[in-house]
Amino acid sequence: MNRILRFLLLLAASAAARDIHVGTDKDMPTIAHAIKAALPGDVIHLEPRVYRDYAGFYGKKGEPGKPITLDGHGAILEGSDTLNPAQWTEVSPGLFKNEALLPRLDDAVIGRWFFLWGGQMNHMGRTSKGRSAPLKKPEDLQPGEWTFVKDPSRAKPSSLQIYGDFYLRLPAGQKLADAQIFAPVRSAGVQMGGDNAHLVIKNLTATHPYNDGFNIHGDCRDVVFENIAAIECGDDGISAHESAQYRVDGFLSIGNSTGITDTGTAQTSYTNVFLARNIGFDLFFLDEGRYTLTNAFVLSSAQNGLSITGRANGDCRMKMENVLLRRLVKPHTGSVAARAALEAKNCTFENMEIKVEGSAHWDNCLINGRPFPEGAPATGADASALMKLMPKDFKP
Known part of the structure; x- marks a missing residue:
């Protein structure tokens, strides 16, 4: 009897959820x-520090x-590494060249590229x-600038991979080791591909990858993000692709x-959102997806504040509630394109049309300041409530 009882206790213990601590658990x-070891119910814990790694x-x-849970506890997933001076050649005073900074490059990566x-x-x-501005010629670079030059002689037919050289210009006499330059060597902070389900990712910041902070591909289901941030990423803060389904709070x-950029047939929901200082688009929703945005404060300085657009094969549908989009730079016209539909409730758009x-309700x-539809009384979003979404130390 005791032997049976011990067996049952061991079986129960093996089925219990585990706490997995990255870096402190020796295995x-x-x-x-x-992530590879995690089983249903397990919680992966990070320390509140910087990881030069991705999930x-x-x-x-x-x-x-x-669910399998990844709890960052305030951790930062850093996408960049410092330059290794040994991998660069000084081709003329102050002009440095690298022929193989990343193992693989394509035009999309170069379009997203930056140096810190x-x-x-x-x-x-x-x-x-x-x-985007065109890339400069190496000889035209000023101190503090960079460029990339393709090398067609290394191209491989039918491949999207490209080859070429990065160039940096430093002030005369400065050593590369003293320049404090970092390159984005990781493609994302959090990345999903294939079929993922029943996951929770929370309390985590992604910064400085050359692509997205949170890059979600595939057919994910019952995926939840809580208390996440994407800071200074080469492409999207977060982006859903294909048939991904997830919720962000x-x-x-x-x-x-x-x-935010969502595409394909994705179904996404965003609540309690703050956006600022983005470059190309603030809110960009495409294709045949179904999207919702609730309780959002957007300080818009991007080239495009809002774009909702369908494609030839389907329509794009967007619901927005309690959203304040305040344009900080010159006025811009947001768009609800053909084959797209917007339902907006308690929303305010300032300094933009x-x-x-398509259609809008x-x-x-x-x-x-004008009620929509024209002539109807309206108060719009509650700006005072949405201001609480702004980080306390944020400066526009």
Whole structure:
């Protein structure tokens, strides 16, 4: 009897959820080790520090009521590493060249590229979505600038991979080791691919990857993000692709190429959102997806504040409630394109118009102080409540 009881206790213990601590559990040295080992109900814990690492979920599934949880506890997933001077050649005074900075490059990566120079992002006037300046010739670079030059002689037919050289210009006499330059060597902070289900990712910041902070591909189901942030990412703060389905509660997206970009047949829900200092787009929703945005404060300085657009094969539907979009720079016209539909309730748009080619339904909304529909009383979003979403130390 005692033998049977011990067996049952061992069986119950083996089925119990575990707490997995990355870096402190000796058999879990990296985030990848922990994700691979996690079973339904397990919680992966990070320490509240900077990890030069990313979290990749590829075909990872919890169970209904027993999700696999990644709790960052305030951790930062840093996408950049400092430059290694040994990998660069000084081709002329102050001009440095690297022929193989990343193992694989394509035009999309170059379109998203930046260097961190003294802690500041340097895009060279470029963005992955929107208007971009052309790349300079190496000989035209000024101190503190960079460029990339393709090498067609190394191209491989039928491959999207490209080859070429990065160039940096430093002030005369400065050593590369003293320049405090970092390169974005990781593609994302959190990345999903394949079929993922029953996951929770929370209390985590992604910063400085060359692509998205949170890059969600595949057919994910019952995936929840809580209290996350994407800061200064080369492309989107967060982006849903294909048939991804997820919910976000608590999201900061600051200084990215775009704040939020969702595509495909994705179904996403965002609540308690703050966006600012994005470059190409603030809110960009496309294709045949079904999207909702609730309780959001957008300080818009991107080239495009709001774009909702369908494609030839389907329509895009967006619901917005209690959203304040305040344009900080020159006025811009947001768009609800053909094959797109917007339902807006208790929303306020300041210093911008909305062009509707598809359809839009307005309920208690204000656009530049004018009630929509025209003539109807409206109060719009509660700005005082939405201001609480702004980080306390944020400066526009």
